[in-house]
Amino acid sequence: MRKKVIVIRLSSLGDVVLSTSVIEILEKKFDVFFATKKYYQHILKNDPRIKGILTAEDSSLKELIKLARKIKEIKPDAILDLHDKISTKLLRLMVDPFQKITFVWDSQRIERNKALLKKDFRNVRPVIVRFSEIASKLAGENPSQNHALPKIFPPPHPKSQKLKKFIQESQERRKNIICVAPESRWKTKMWNLTECDKLINSLEKNNFSVAVVGTKKEIEKYFSGGEKFFGELDIEDIVYLISKSHTVVSVDSGIAHIAYALQKRLIVIFTSTKPEMGFFTNDYGKFVEYGNLRCRPCSLIGKDHCPQRHHLCSLIHYQKVEREIKNA
Missing domain, CATH: 3.40.50.2000 (Glycogen Phosphorylase B;)
Structure with missing residues (x-):
């Protein structure tokens, strides 16, 4: 036995x-x-x-x-x-x-x-x-x-009819799906929503289907483009969406780790944290950061507010992220 x-x-x-x-x-x-x-x-x-x-x-x-x-x-x-x-x-x-x-x-x-x-x-x-x-x-x-890698398995079908329809229509139109996740439970780890919206609109102009995911329904209003899934998908449906995505753009959050475990093309945006803090390895994908700020990183896992009250680290220009998507 x-x-x-x-x-x-x-x-x-x-x-x-x-x-x-x-x-x-x-x-x-x-x-x-x-x-x-x-x-x-x-x-x-x-x-x-x-x-x-x-x-x-x-x-x-x-x-x-x-x-x-x-x-x-x-x-x-x-x-x-x-x-x-x-x-x-x-x-x-x-x-x-x-x-x-x-x-x-x-x-x-x-x-x-x-x-x-x-x-x-x-x-x-x-x-x-x-x-x-x-x-x-x-x-x-x-x-x-035995330096093993994480691995997860998506469900065979989505539960959300809205998600099912989005994926079917994207496939019928032969559009690659990009999943964008700008949100974190910690405010200091979130990407600037205005820059994120600019990225989404630019990607759609370049014939991508964009799904924007998160849990906070109240931030949905900041996005003029993309198919929005805020507070609508459970974990299994998020895993399913990522499994069907061509590329994932995520802040330092669980979404990034899911994408890595599914071996997807991944762009990780670091605001108040840094890649070298132990949660990521160099083979994750492309990393995008604001640059050299003395205050970064300000915590190990994120904070509810910027200690310096400026949150400059979130002001990463959307074109910087878009370049990494093209180069990934």
Whole structure:
């Protein structure tokens, strides 16, 4: 009987996508199960390599106790914690109190915070490299030979009729689809919406079909072009749209990681963050940045407001992005 491993990554979207990189390493010796928040299970549910997904509604103690019971029921031979937050520490203690079968990734939290203060990230290693290292250790393999990449599987069909119609019409007109995602949950990571709208209109003039995606319905009014999908698509439909896209233009967000995991042509726009901060590797695609601002990066994951109150980093001219699309 094959051994079982439970991979724990409760959130967030991009991190759950990146956590799929360990499956390639682990599946050789283990049946792989995942534990995550219910909202993110849709990233994993179409992956034939995963034997089961265990979910929690949130990180409350009540939900963690329920999740611990689910994990105990499958009787794992190993636990791989790719989160290592207070919530997952508690979860590990409930399932494996003496930490006999637990493996924990190197989050480099101290190193990353030091790097932010110094604005020097040379000693910060990419997330997927650190994921691969601990997965290789668990599998008893050489870490240097197992720098695995994230991989996700789109659903066979979209649920949204609007999305289905958009893709069908684009294909009938033989137009390549470009998916544009200017939004982030953090305001400092969002691209200037005026410049984004200029890009969309220019792409449409060049015979592309453009889909603009996001969760905040209120910013839809800033766009005069493109097919707008704000607050309309669930995660599975977003994955489906990206799988059908020729190119994805995204800020530093989960959308960019989804596109990478689907091996799509990708342009990533960095405003308050930088590519070298550990969440991206050089093979992601093209990176577009404002330039040399002393205040960048101002945080590791983004902020709700610009500390300097100017948000200059978001003022990236649309033609700079368009050039990268043509050169990708």
